[in-house]
Amino acid sequence: MAASNPETAQKQTEEIEALSAIYGDEWCAVDEDEKIFCIRVSECLEDPKWTLCLQVILPPEYPTAAPPIYQLNAPWLQGQEHAELANTLEEIYIQNLGESILYLWVEKIREFLIEKSLSSDSGPDVKKSTEENDVEYEESSLDYQPYQECTALTLNFDLPERQEGEELPPIYHGNPITDRRSTFQAHLAPVVCPKQVKNVLAELYKNKKIANATHNIYAYRIYCEDKQTFLQDCEDDGETAAGGRLLHLMQILDVHNVLVVVSRWYGGILLGPDRFKHINNCARNILVEKNYANSAENLSKQTGKNKRIRKDKKKTEH
Secondary structure, three states: OOOOOHHHHHHHHHHHHHHHHHHHHHEEEEEOOOOEEEEEEEOOOOOOOOEEEEEEEOOOOOOOOOOOEEEEEOOOOOHHHHHHHHHHHHHHHHHOOOOOOHHHHHHHHHHHHHHHHHHOOOOOOHHHHHOOOOOOOOOOOOOOOOOOOOOOOOOOOOOOOOOOOOOOOOOEEOOOEEEOOEEEEEEEEEOOOHHHHHHHHHHHHOOHHHHOOOEEEEEEEEEEOOOOEEEEEEEOOOOOOHHHHHHHHHHHHOOOOEEEEEEEEOOOOOOOOHHHHHHHHHHHHHHHHOOOOOOHHHHHHHHHHHHHHHHHHHHHHO
16 A cells, blocks of 8 residues: 655654554554554553454555544444444544544543443453454564654764763663664663753763664653743664654653663664664663653553542542
8 A cells, every 4th residue: 555645654654663662562563565553452451351452544645634444343342332432533533633643542442441441340241252353463564764854963072071060860771672683772861951961962972882882863852841842853873764763752652851862783684674663662661661651551550540530539529
């Protein structure tokens, strides 16, 4: 299925990659050429009672000028409930015309499942559940297009040394991922201004191993409270499109005031699109570990907690 233009194809690829990094094994590619994907959504990952599979086909015009073609698969989802959930998803699309909306759809479905779980002591009909056909999960191999919306910040590492007494933010290092002799490792630091970004990067480059990495891809997002806007930027460092995809992941996760650097040491074997998957997974893991982003499991727990609070509040008001 050919996309209508490079910009739309690029947006689709970025969204697919970000969702794959966020949801892991819950996300799968059914048919990459036809842009058919499926995500299994549950109200709780530990012991889910309510589960629904959202299958989507991304037409060439999505997200610029057309919605995804979708199907909601759950044996217990019928009649009025199906219609109401479908209407909700379509409203989300209308409210976000031209934007990537699959993440919003998935989390709205999760909220719906949490409501079902809270309003019912038992799960769906067991007999019906056993008739559900499981979707086979397979590895995706996407054709990544260059990210063109990110203007990288070129840092001058010949800047004067940090002034004495100037505080350097703490720098954390994630667990490395190795694939076919290439190694990826994420580094994270809290930042509130571009100068801190430069200082952290300069500090990282003092480490010979990091300085000698084949690529040091980074992205940062700083929230400017007075202007209520984000100051954000990224750098590919020779790994074309990697910085933009990293920034896109951070935007979807809505992280604030943080710099993420992913170092890659090339092992001599080309990884193709898998290199982008490892870069995003490294970044997501350290963001979750340092509580800048929720894992899919924690997200569902937190949403459930919020729903319970709202429900209890309603009871006390009557």
